[in-house]
Amino acid sequence: MMNASLEGWGLWLALAGACLGTYICRAIGVMLSDRINQDSEIFRLLSAITYAMVATLTVRLILFPVGLMATVPAWIRILICVLSIGVMVSKPTKRLVPALLTGTLLMVGYGIIR
Amino acid sequence: MGAIRPSLISRVFIQLYNGLMSSAKQPHIDPKEITLEESTVDRFKSRSDAFWSGMRDATGAPAMVLFAGMVGFGAMGRTNGVDGWFTVLSSFLMFALPGQVVLMEMVITGSSVIAIALAVTLTSTRFVTMTVTLFPQLHEKDRNRHLYATVHLLAMTAWAVSMKEFSSIEVKHRLSYFVGLGLLCWLISVPGTILGYILAGFVPAAVTLGLVFINPLFFLLTFTEVKPWINRIAICLGCLLGPFFTMLDRDSSLLTTGVIAGVIAYVIDRKWIRKRAGLIG
Numbered sequence: 001m002m003n004a005s006l007e008g009w010g011l012w013l014a015l016a017g018a019c020l021g022t023y024i025c026r027a028i029g030v031m032l033s034d035r036i037n038q039d040s041e042i043f044r045l046l047s048a049i050t051y052a053m054v055a056t057l058t059v060r061l062i063l064f065p066v067g068l069m070a071t072v073p074a075w076i077r078i079l080i081c082v083l084s085i086g087v088m089v090s091k092p093t094k095r096l097v098p099a100l101l102t103g104t105l106l107m108v109g110y111g112i113i114r
Numbered sequence: 115m116g117a118i119r120p121s122l123i124s125r126v127f128i129q130l131y132n133g134l135m136s137s138a139k140q141p142h143i144d145p146k147e148i149t150l151e152e153s154t155v156d157r158f159k160s161r162s163d164a165f166w167s168g169m170r171d172a173t174g175a176p177a178m179v180l181f182a183g184m185v186g187f188g189a190m191g192r193t194n195g196v197d198g199w200f201t202v203l204s205s206f207l208m209f210a211l212p213g214q215v216v217l218m219e220m221v222i223t224g225s226s227v228i229a230i231a232l233a234v235t236l237t238s239t240r241f242v243t244m245t246v247t248l249f250p251q252l253h254e255k256d257r258n259r260h261l262y263a264t265v266h267l268l269a270m271t272a273w274a275v276s277m278k279e280f281s282s283i284e285v286k287h288r289l290s291y292f293v294g295l296g297l298l299c300w301l302i303s304v305p306g307t308i309l310g311y312i313l314a315g316f317v318p319a320a321v322t323l324g325l326v327f328i329n330p331l332f333f334l335l336t337f338t339e340v341k342p343w344i345n346r347i348a349i350c351l352g353c354l355l356g357p358f359f360t361m362l363d364r365d366s367s368l369l370t371t372g373v374i375a376g377v378i379a380y381v382i383d384r385k386w387i388r389k390r391a392g393l394i395g
Binding site for chain 1: 174175178179182190197200203204207208210212213214215217219220221227228230231232234235237238239240241242243244245246247248249250251257261262265266268270274318319320321322323324326327328329330331332333334335336337338340342344345347348349350351352353355356357359360364367368369371372373374375376377379380383
């Protein structure tokens with residue numbers, strides 16, 4: 001398993017590159033935020049783009065996981081998400097933690113009985 | 115409500131003023147709402163009060179979720195035989211779980227350094243727009259060079275909470291609240307990763323499954339609390355188009371889906387939704 005993986009300097013160079021790339025994105029955000037007013041049209045557009053990106057990332061983590069989560073059938077993952085959202089919206093406020101627990105415990109439960 | 119006290123009336127005016135100054139999303143404020151939200155009028159007494167309140171808010175669901183996610187990440191590093199320092203340092207220096215997972219995946223499969231840096235940067239492009247949507251809501255005085263350090267604390271968890279809470283926090287206290295929130299999330303991610311790295315192998319696979327699942331589930335659940343219609347449409351389109359673009363090319367899918375779904379949502383909002391009063395969230 002380890003024969004394909006990066007070792008030695010390559011490993012640390014990859015880490016440095018990843019850290020730098022991530023920070024640059026954050027810094028560009030600070031630079032641009034100087035010139036953007038929160039009441040402007042561009043702000044509305046960028047908000048929408050951000051929410052769409054975050055939604056894509058979430059769907060990707062649920063539908064196209066890697067490693068251990070990939071061994072769980074997709075329909076189980078989707079079913080647990082639907083049930084958790086059901087708990088979340090059953091009452092308009094303060095349902096985040098119960099909904100999170102529902103989803104997590106169902107997933108652990110599936111892991112035990114499979 | 116009891117009898118109306120004079121202080122309440124002055125608070126109503128302060129709330130009105132703050133509301134008008136801080137966001138144009140509320141063109142008119144119903145007095146009934148103000149009395150209901152009385153506790154948010156002077157939400158924090160001072161900067162340190164806001165800071166500690168941010169920390170307190172973080173100790174609930176956000177830190178729990180992030181901690182679980184980092185434990186899962188640490189376990190992923192150990193079970194794949196990746197160096198412990200590498201695993202922990204990536205949490206400390208990157209502090210972006212999805213990017214870290216991409217980095218880990220590609221290191222394990224032995225991709226080139228350039229390909230890794232590029233893929234991680236593409237996954238992190240969301241930070242550009244996340245920062246651009248969050249920081250203009252801060253006080254003018256707080257928007258200085260120090261933000262280049264503060265921005266490291268910005269991750270999806272703190273962003274989602276701040277976007278929700280900022281509207282009910284006075285402009286001058288928002289930065290302190292955000293720093294308290296983000297700092298705890300950042301500090302908790304390192305022990306979380308270490309714990310996962312140590313525990314991996316001892317913990318049954320079922321528990322690890324739960325730990326890995328809690329992160330996307332948290333994001334999914336916070337979507338139900340997003341109010342403006344333009345952002346709701348963007349989220350729905352992102353969920354629908356995301357799988358398609360992920361199958362096309364995994365690394366660039368965030369950027370392509372984000373831009374396409376975001377622009378469509380913006381156009382729908384501008385052409386149809388904004389004209390109908392009352393639909394604007």
